[in-house]
Amino acid sequence: MFDSLSRLIAWRxxxxxxxxFIPLLSGVALGGVALGVFSLALVLGVMRGFQxxxxxxxxxxxxxxxxxxxxxxGDDKKIRETASLWPEVKEVAxxxxxxxxxxxxxxxxxxxxxxxxxxxxxxxxxxLEKVKIYPEDLESWQLLGGHELMAILGMHPDNAEKVTVIxxxxxxxxxxxxxxxxxxxxxxxxxxxxxxxxxxxxxxVPLWTAKGLLGKQSESGLLIYLKNLSDLDAVEKRLQKLxxxxxxxxxxxEQNKRLFAALKLERLAMISFLVLFGVIASxxxxxxxxxxxxxxxxxxxxxxxxxxxxxxxxGLFLSLGGILGGAGAVxxxxxxxxxxxxxxxxxIPLPTTYYLDYLPVEIQPFWIFFVMVVGALxxxxxxLYPVRMASRMEILPMLREE
Numbered sequence: 533m534f535d536s537l538s539r540l541i542a543w544r545x546x547x548x549x550x551x552x553f554i555p556l557l558s559g560v561a562l563g564g565v566a567l568g569v570f571s572l573a574l575v576l577g578v579m580r581g582f583q584x585x586x587x588x589x590x591x592x593x594x595x596x597x598x599x600x601x602x603x604x605x606g607d608d609k610k611i612r613e614t615a616s617l618w619p620e621v622k623e624v625a626x627x628x629x630x631x632x633x634x635x636x637x638x639x640x641x642x643x644x645x646x647x648x649x650x651x652x653x654x655x656x657x658x659x660l661e662k663v664k665i666y667p668e669d670l671e672s673w674q675l676l677g678g679h680e681l682m683a684i685l686g687m688h689p690d691n692a693e694k695v696t697v698i699x700x701x702x703x704x705x706x707x708x709x710x711x712x713x714x715x716x717x718x719x720x721x722x723x724x725x726x727x728x729x730x731x732x733x734x735x736x737v738p739l740w741t742a743k744g745l746l747g748k749q750s751e752s753g754l755l756i757y758l759k760n761l762s763d764l765d766a767v768e769k770r771l772q773k774l775x776x777x778x779x780x781x782x783x784x785x786e787q788n789k790r791l792f793a794a795l796k797l798e799r800l801a802m803i804s805f806l807v808l809f810g811v812i813a814s815x816x817x818x819x820x821x822x823x824x825x826x827x828x829x830x831x832x833x834x835x836x837x838x839x840x841x842x843x844x845x846x847g848l849f850l851s852l853g854g855i856l857g858g859a860g861a862v863x864x865x866x867x868x869x870x871x872x873x874x875x876x877x878x879x880i881p882l883p884t885t886y887y888l889d890y891l892p893v894e895i896q897p898f899w900i901f902f903v904m905v906v907g908a909l910x911x912x913x914x915x916l917y918p919v920r921m922a923s924r925m926e927i928l929p930m931l932r933e934e
Contacts, residue, residue, distance in 0.1 A: 561820050564813030565860025569907040572806040573868025573900045579799050581892030589662050594784050595755035596764055601779030603752045620763040625755045626653055630746040636685030638696040645684050647733050651742020658757050664724045675717040678731040679724045687719045694718050701749050715745050814914040817856050821849055821918035849919045857911020865904035
């Protein structure tokens with residue numbers, strides 16, 4: 533259908549016409565497709581980069597898989613020993629979690645705030661890779677607090693200050709009154725993760741201390757870190773069989789369903805908006821081709837009289853749409869890829885309110901190529917109605933009118 537004659541005439545109509553506004557309108561149509569493809573490619577790169585950055589940070593803090601099971605029951609040791617031998621597993625660490633009240637400057641009844649406490653056997657290397665800790669020396673740590681939580685309490689590790697951690701669900705005292713369990717810690721370190729839930733509501737203490745404070749009411753289990761995220765589904769199934777009915781297994785995504793559902797919805801909405809923008813841009817191609825069909829009636833009648841077949845007439849106007857859509861898609865895709873490469877090499881710094889140091893971008897050649905193909909196809913689809921009109925024109929009436 534796209535023979536050399538159709539392409540030659542299409543190029544002449546676009547760039548060698550006496551009507552000077554035709555090249556301008558052609559440039560506008562081409563620019564609309566290019567801008568739509570460029571915007572979609574760039575937004576996909578930024579949103580994928582943000583998703584990967586969030587996954588990276590969240591996995592470093594919460595592990596790929598969490599097994600909720602009572603510690604010191606015997607089952608946890610067996611599961612830990614077995615899972616540690618799996619080649620996909622990088623680290624298995626016990627933990628306890630609970631909700632507490634942290635009071636700063638207890639001797640002066642200082643400010644207090646609700647927080648989540650986590651007890652760990654040791655600070656995981658995976659965790660240390662994802663956070664900033666002050667001071668960096670961790671030989672004798674007692675309590676790590678989120679930097680925003682410590683700012684609320686007015687605490688700083690350089691001042692050797694202490695906080696009281698109160699667990700409301702305590703025990704009944706000798707007099708029959710309810711007595712909450714509490715323990716005083718020295719604030720030895722402050723950490724910053726870039727995630728609000730951790731920086732404003734989390735403290736980390738040694739495992740044995742947290743178990744003594746929280747008792748049997750705590751949430752306990754094992755944190756399992758994997759070497760590759762791609763092994764998540766396979767390891768989860770094996771772990772489910774290993775744990776059985778002794779506990780539960782949850783992935784990091786299942787533990788944060790609302791967050792990941794919101795990100796997915798935001799990404800879908802943005803993609804839908806940009807695809808709609810591309811569809812609107814393709815409408816300009818439809819209008820331009822309709823104008824060609826109307827203004828080139830005499831030329832089309834003469835060409836048909838000279839032997840131009842209906843298929844060649846269709847190919848002429850499809851070539852017009854293909855040239856505009858294909859060129860626009862290629863230009864937009866290359867600009868989008870170039871923008872992603874530049875932003876990857878020279879990241880844009882972000883304000884501290886975003887909890888990210890820079891704008892994350894992920895280069896996705898496959899998806900950029902896919903967007904280019906979709907952009908070109910939209911342009912071809914928008915050419916179908918003008919092509920249908922051109923193919924149905926009768927030669928004799930057109931020649932009589934001219």
